[in-house]
Amino acid sequence: MTNLAEQKERKPPGVRRRVLVTGGAGFLGSHLCDWLIAEGDEVLCVDNFFTGGKQNIEHLIGQKRFELMRHDVTFPLYVEVDEIYNLACPASPIHYQHDPAQTTKTSIHGAINMLGLAKRLR
Ligand SMILES: NC(=O)c1ccc[n+]([C@@H]2O[C@H](COP(=O)([O-])OP(=O)(O)OC[C@H]3O[C@@H](n4cnc5c(N)ncnc54)[C@H](O)[C@@H]3O)[C@@H](O)[C@H]2O)c1
Numbered sequence: 001m002t003n004l005a006e007q008k009e010r011k012p013p014g015v016r017r018r019v020l021v022t023g024g025a026g027f028l029g030s031h032l033c034d035w036l037i038a039e040g041d042e043v044l045c046v047d048n049f050f051t052g053g054k055q056n057i058e059h060l061i062g063q064k065r066f067e068l069m070r071h072d073v074t075f076p077l078y079v080e081v082d083e084i085y086n087l088a089c090p091a092s093p094i095h096y097q098h099d100p101a102q103t104t105k106t107s108i109h110g111a112i113n114m115l116g117l118a119k120r121l122r
Pocket of ligand 1: 022023024025026027028029046047048049050051052053071072073074087088089090091092106110
């Protein structure tokens with residue numbers, strides 16, 4: 001997982017990456033999906049819609065390079081991607097305090113699952 005400037009440098013011209021964005025229907029994730037699509041990448045947006053909503057990404061639904069998957073990152077995910085951005089987690093106190101156990105599971109199991117996926121995909 002690298003910063004966007006580094007990533008832009010690394011991407012050779014004409015290469016299309018397949019990028020996983022967890023929490024892709026959230027505030028940050030949906031803007032990242034927009035940016036990646038504009039960069040010419042393929043985006044797999046994963047979200048369980050706990051705090052995010054389809055309205056944040058509805059303009060992307062139906063686009064050829066955009067795919068939406070409803071999935072909870074506390075469960076393992078087996079997909080083939082080149083890069084992973086793990087943004088799935090409720091961000092505001094009102095949401096993350098609503099169900100502290102689920103928030104903790106999302107932070108920890110979600111990160112472990114995404115690291116496991118990154119390790120498998122090298
Ligand atoms: N917004 C900010 O200014 C800011 C600043 C620094 C860090 N962050 C961090 O960035 C991340 C995203 O923040 P945000 O503002 O976009 O929050 P957000 O609540 O808008 O987005 C989080 C997304 O994750 C999804 N999600 C939550 N639990 C999930 C689960 N178990 N499985 C799959 N999807 C799940 C939600 O449905 C939502 O779409 C958070 O970890 C937050 O702490 C945000």
